[in-house]
Amino acid sequence: MLATAARNARPKCPRKIFQFQGCLPKKDAFRSSSGRRSAVTQAAPTIPASVDDRALITLFDEPRSGSSSSPWSHTGLFGHPSLINPRALISLTNATLLRAQKLTDRILRARESRDELLKVVKNLDRLSDLLCGVIDLSELVRNAHPDRVWVDAANHAYEALCEFMNVLNTHVGLYEVLKAVLTDKDIIEYIGPEAIQTALIFWRDFEKSAINLPPDQRDRFVALSTEILVLGREFQRGVVTPRPPASIRPEELSGLKDQGMGVRLKLQARFTKRDLLVYPGSLQAQMIMRAAPDEEPRRRVYVASNSSTPEQINILETMLKKRAELSRLVGSESFAHLTLDDKMAKSPENVNHFLNALMDHTAPAVKGALRSLSLRKQEHLNTPPFPIIQAWDRDFYCPPEPPAPPISLPPLTLGTVFMALSRLFRHLYGISLRPVHAASGEVWHTDVQKLEVVDETQGVIGWIYADLFARRGKPGGAAHYTVRCSRRTDDDDENADRLEEIPDPRSIQESIEFEAVKRHRLPKQEGVYQLPLVVLLCEFARPSVSRGATVLQWHEVNTLFHEMGHAMHSMIGRTEYQNVAGTRCATDFVELPSILMEHFLNSPMVLSLFNPDSTTSLAQSPNHHIDPCHAIDTYQQILLAALDQIYHSPAVLDRNFDSTSEYAKLQNTRGMIPYVSGTSFQTQFGHLFGYGATYYSYLLDRAIASRVWGNVFSKDPLSRRLGERYKDEILRYGGGRDPWKMVSAILSSPELESGDAEAMRIVGHWRIEDEVGLPGRH
Incomplete structure (x- = not known):
C-alpha cells in the first residue's frame, strides 16, 4: 500500500540488456553521420x-x-539541521516510527467521525510521505555516501521503516477504513479525481498483498514473497557472474582487422604455448566478435558469452514458478495479469497486441538491414547468394561505433x-x-x-x-x-x-x-x-x-x-x-518524459543552445541519416519483451516448462536471427526480476515519445507555447491522471483515450527509431 520508495532509484532501463548495442556499418555500405560541417x-x-x-x-x-x-x-x-551525523538518522527513524504509529491509530478511528472519513486519503498519503521521506533519503545515502558509518545508519533506517511499512501493507483495519471511503458515493464526489487516484493506488496495493485471504493463506503469501525476493537476489548475482572462457586456437585469429590487439593475442599464445582463454565481456572477446574474419572463434565466444549453469537456470525457473503461485493465491491468472492490472497496458493480452504490431512494423527495416549484412557476408566468404546472418555475425559485419550527434x-x-x-x-x-x-x-x-x-x-x-x-x-x-x-x-x-x-x-x-x-x-x-x-x-x-x-x-x-x-x-x-x-506514476509511463528529452538532441535549433553566444539555430546536414542496424537491436528488444510475457504467463506452472526451450522457440518462430544451440541467454536477462512482466515499458514509451516529438515539437522545439501545453497536459499531473488521457490530449488523438487493445495496437504501429538508438538509462 505505502511502498512508494522503490519507485525512486529504478533499475537500468531495458536497452542495457542487449548483446548488440547499436552500430555504424562499414563506410561502403552505410554512411556515417560524424565529421560533417554544419x-x-x-x-x-x-x-x-x-x-x-x-x-x-x-x-x-x-x-x-x-x-x-x-x-x-x-x-x-x-538542509535538515538535525542530520549532522549518522546517529541523528537513527534518532529520526525512531521519531518517525512514533509519529507514524500515532497517525495509523488516527486512521483506524476514522469511522467514528464523518469529518475523519473525509480525511482518510489525505492521512494515508501523509503516513506514506512520513515514512518515504526518510526511506528515500536513506536509499540515497546507502548508495552514494562515502562514509561507512553513514551507510550503516541508512541501512538500519531503511530496513526498520520498510518493516513497519510491510506491516501496514497487510493491515486489515486500514483496508476496512479505506473500503468504507471508496464505497461511499458522497465522499468520492467530495474528495476529487487526484484523491481518488491516490486512494486506488492504496487499494490495489492492499489487494495485491493478499488482504482478503484467510490468515493461513496470507501467511503463505508472505512466505512466497520472501522466497521470491531471495530468489531474485540470487538470480541477479548470477546475471553478473563471469561466464567461463572460450578456448581459441591462435591460428584462428589470422587476418584480424585489429592488428594491435591481434598481435598481442598471438604473442600471448606463443609465449604460453597453448590455446587462448577468452573471457566473455573482455576487450579480447569484443575484438574477436568485431574483427575476426574466421567465424568459428566468433561462434565460440558468442556461445560462451550466452551460457548458463543448470543452477542458474533452476533459480530463474523457480522464481518464475513462485511468482505464478503467488498470483494464483490472490486470484490472478498469472503474474503478468497481477502486475499489469494498474499499468497503461492493463493486461498481458494488450501487451501482446502492442508487441505483435511492433514486430510487424519493425520487421521490414530489420530484413533490409540483414539483407545488407548478408551481401557483406556473401562477398567476404564467397558463398552462394544471401547466406544466413548468425548471431555471431552481427558485430563483425556491422561493427559498433560510438553514437554521434546529427551535426558536427x-x-x-x-x-x-x-x-x-x-x-x-x-x-x-x-x-x-x-x-x-x-x-x-x-x-x-x-x-x-x-x-x-x-x-x-x-x-x-x-x-x-x-x-x-x-x-x-x-x-x-x-x-x-x-x-x-x-x-x-x-x-x-x-x-x-x-x-x-x-x-x-x-x-x-x-x-x-x-x-x-x-x-x-x-x-x-x-x-x-x-x-x-x-x-x-x-x-x-x-x-x-x-x-x-x-x-x-x-x-x-x-x-x-x-x-x-x-x-x-x-x-x-x-x-x-x-x-x-x-x-x-505507472511503470510503463514514467520513461516518456525522459525519452522525449533525448529527441530534443536531434534538433539543430536545440543544439545551437550549446553555444552560449548563439542566438541562431543550426541547419542539419542533408546527409544525416539513421543507422539501419539499430532496427536489429530494437527487434531483439521486442523479442525479449515477448519472452518476459511468456515467462510470466500461466505456462510456467506446466510441469514441463523449460525456459531455454521457450527462448529457442520464440527466437526461431518470431526472431530474424536463428537461435544458437547450446545458449541460454535468459539467465543474463536481469530485468526479469526488477521489470518482471513490464519489460515492454521502455518500448511503449519510446513509441509514444517518438510520436510526441514528431507531432508536437519537431518543427518548433523551442516553442514556449508547445512547452506550456506539454507541461499542462503531461508533466504537471505526475501519476494523478490516467496516462492514456494525457497521451490522448497531447497528441489530439481521442481514439487512444480508452487505452484498450486497439490503442495498444495503434501505438505498436508507430515508428520508434527516430535516432534514439542508445544504451539504456535509469
Whole structure:
C-alpha cells in the first residue's frame, strides 16, 4: 500500500540488456553521420544565455580544490539541521516510527467521525510521505555516501521503516477504513479525481498483498514473497557472474582487422604455448566478435558469452514458478495479469497486441538491414547468394561505433551541457537552473553541486543535487533519485494526530523539525507545499587542472538529457498527494518524459543552445541519416519483451516448462536471427526480476515519445507555447491522471483515450527509431 520508495532509484532501463548495442556499418555500405560541417541558417532568435546559465559552465568545468559548500553556513544533510551525523538518522527513524504509529491509530478511528472519513486519503498519503521521506533519503545515502558509518545508519533506517511499512501493507483495519471511503458515493464526489487516484493506488496495493485471504493463506503469501525476493537476489548475482572462457586456437585469429590487439593475442599464445582463454565481456572477446574474419572463434565466444549453469537456470525457473503461485493465491491468472492490472497496458493480452504490431512494423527495416549484412557476408566468404546472418555475425559485419550527434559539434563540456539544458527549459517552461552554494554539512561529498530550479514567476520550485563524478565505492551508471516529492501540507491537520499523548515530546522532535524544513509557500500559488528534491548520480570523469574540464561523449550527453527529463517531471509534477507526484506514476509511463528529452538532441535549433553566444539555430546536414542496424537491436528488444510475457504467463506452472526451450522457440518462430544451440541467454536477462512482466515499458514509451516529438515539437522545439501545453497536459499531473488521457490530449488523438487493445495496437504501429538508438538509462 505505502511502498512508494522503490519507485525512486529504478533499475537500468531495458536497452542495457542487449548483446548488440547499436552500430555504424562499414563506410561502403552505410554512411556515417560524424565529421560533417554544419551550416548556419537564419531562424527566430533564441533567448541568450543568462548570467546564471554561464555560471553553470564555471561551476562544472573549472577544477576546484576543497569543499564546494559555503563556509558561512552550517546545517545537516539536505538542509535538515538535525542530520549532522549518522546517529541523528537513527534518532529520526525512531521519531518517525512514533509519529507514524500515532497517525495509523488516527486512521483506524476514522469511522467514528464523518469529518475523519473525509480525511482518510489525505492521512494515508501523509503516513506514506512520513515514512518515504526518510526511506528515500536513506536509499540515497546507502548508495552514494562515502562514509561507512553513514551507510550503516541508512541501512538500519531503511530496513526498520520498510518493516513497519510491510506491516501496514497487510493491515486489515486500514483496508476496512479505506473500503468504507471508496464505497461511499458522497465522499468520492467530495474528495476529487487526484484523491481518488491516490486512494486506488492504496487499494490495489492492499489487494495485491493478499488482504482478503484467510490468515493461513496470507501467511503463505508472505512466505512466497520472501522466497521470491531471495530468489531474485540470487538470480541477479548470477546475471553478473563471469561466464567461463572460450578456448581459441591462435591460428584462428589470422587476418584480424585489429592488428594491435591481434598481435598481442598471438604473442600471448606463443609465449604460453597453448590455446587462448577468452573471457566473455573482455576487450579480447569484443575484438574477436568485431574483427575476426574466421567465424568459428566468433561462434565460440558468442556461445560462451550466452551460457548458463543448470543452477542458474533452476533459480530463474523457480522464481518464475513462485511468482505464478503467488498470483494464483490472490486470484490472478498469472503474474503478468497481477502486475499489469494498474499499468497503461492493463493486461498481458494488450501487451501482446502492442508487441505483435511492433514486430510487424519493425520487421521490414530489420530484413533490409540483414539483407545488407548478408551481401557483406556473401562477398567476404564467397558463398552462394544471401547466406544466413548468425548471431555471431552481427558485430563483425556491422561493427559498433560510438553514437554521434546529427551535426558536427565542438567538444561538449559538462558545464556547457548543463548550460544548454537550462536554456532549453527556459524556452519551453520559463524554468532555469541556478547554481547555489550548499551549506557546510548539506552534501555527502565535495563533488556534489546544488542547483536551484527557478520558475520565472514562482521563484525556486525545487532543488537538484548533482553528484556526477566517478569515485571508488559509488554505484556505476546513471540514476535519478527522488529524495522528496511534492505534496500540499497546509491542510495536514496535524493537531488531530494526538501527538501530545506521546509521553516524551522530545522523542519526536527530530521528525517535527525534519518535516518543517520541507514546507514552502510559493508566490501566485494557493497553499503550502513540499518542494521536490532530487539527486542525479552519474560517473563522469572528474575535471582537473592538468586535463581541464570534463568533456562528455555523445552517449553521455544523451544520458544527462534523459536523467534531466526525469528531474523536470519531478519538479513540475506538483500534486497535492505525494503518491502521485512527479515520477510516481505507472511503470510503463514514467520513461516518456525522459525519452522525449533525448529527441530534443536531434534538433539543430536545440543544439545551437550549446553555444552560449548563439542566438541562431543550426541547419542539419542533408546527409544525416539513421543507422539501419539499430532496427536489429530494437527487434531483439521486442523479442525479449515477448519472452518476459511468456515467462510470466500461466505456462510456467506446466510441469514441463523449460525456459531455454521457450527462448529457442520464440527466437526461431518470431526472431530474424536463428537461435544458437547450446545458449541460454535468459539467465543474463536481469530485468526479469526488477521489470518482471513490464519489460515492454521502455518500448511503449519510446513509441509514444517518438510520436510526441514528431507531432508536437519537431518543427518548433523551442516553442514556449508547445512547452506550456506539454507541461499542462503531461508533466504537471505526475501519476494523478490516467496516462492514456494525457497521451490522448497531447497528441489530439481521442481514439487512444480508452487505452484498450486497439490503442495498444495503434501505438505498436508507430515508428520508434527516430535516432534514439542508445544504451539504456535509469
